[in-house]
Amino acid sequence: TLPVIFLMLSNHYPLAFASQYNWVIAALVFLMGVSIRHYFNSMHAGNSRPLWTWLVTGLLFVAIMWISTLPLEFDSLEDAEARPLTTTEQVFASSEGFDEVQDIVLGRCSMCHARETFYEGVRSAPKGVHLETTSDIVAHARDIYLQAGVTRAMPPANVTYIEPEERAAIISWYRNAASQLPIQLAAN
Numbered sequence: 001t002l003p004v005i006f007l008m009l010s011n012h013y014p015l016a017f018a019s020q021y022n023w024v025i026a027a028l029v030f031l032m033g034v035s036i037r038h039y040f041n042s043m044h045a046g047n048s049r050p051l052w053t054w055l056v057t058g059l060l061f062v063a064i065m066w067i068s069t070l071p072l073e074f075d076s077l078e079d080a081e082a083r084p085l086t087t088t089e090q091v092f093a094s095s096e097g098f099d100e101v102q103d104i105v106l107g108r109c110s111m112c113h114a115r116e117t118f119y120e121g122v123r124s125a126p127k128g129v130h131l132e133t134t135s136d137i138v139a140h141a142r143d144i145y146l147q148a149g150v151t152r153a154m155p156p157a158n159v160t161y162i163e164p165e166e167r168a169a170i171i172s173w174y175r176n177a178a179s180q181l182p183i184q185l186a187a188n
Helices: 002-012 022-044 052-068 077-082 087-094 098-108 134-139 141-150 164-179 183-187
Strands: none
Touching: 002 022, 022 052, 077 134, 087 098, 087 134, 087 164, 098 134, 098 141, 098 164, 134 141, 141 164
């Protein structure tokens, strides 16, 4: 139960999920659950209390804290600009409305989603998502569409004052580009 509760709450804490090692963190949380459960099972069975389980749990917790603070690995700005676009990304980059959406993303999103952020309080791009180049934007087209267009989850508390017309432009661009993709890709 404890790992499930942790995973349910982790969506609110980027240190738990916004790492390329989030799968390791989840595995360690499950091991913590095993060691805690073993302690309680032993205690309720009337056996001695295996205090070593608390040491194991504490060490696992320290390992999780260490792993969650490891820096994310990402490509440099030059590498991102030089990366050739995939066929799907080319469709999004050439779709009607892309230039407007690129301006919106660069003006409203890239201060936090940059390789070197300059928005106060943001040390690194959330979830390691960078939105500085054409390849960055088209690679995350679906995320932009869902987070900034459809759900209005981004920017948080609308701190960059993204206008409803800008959200509508993002939605229109994405849907237009998705309609140009083969059916199996557009459905995703």
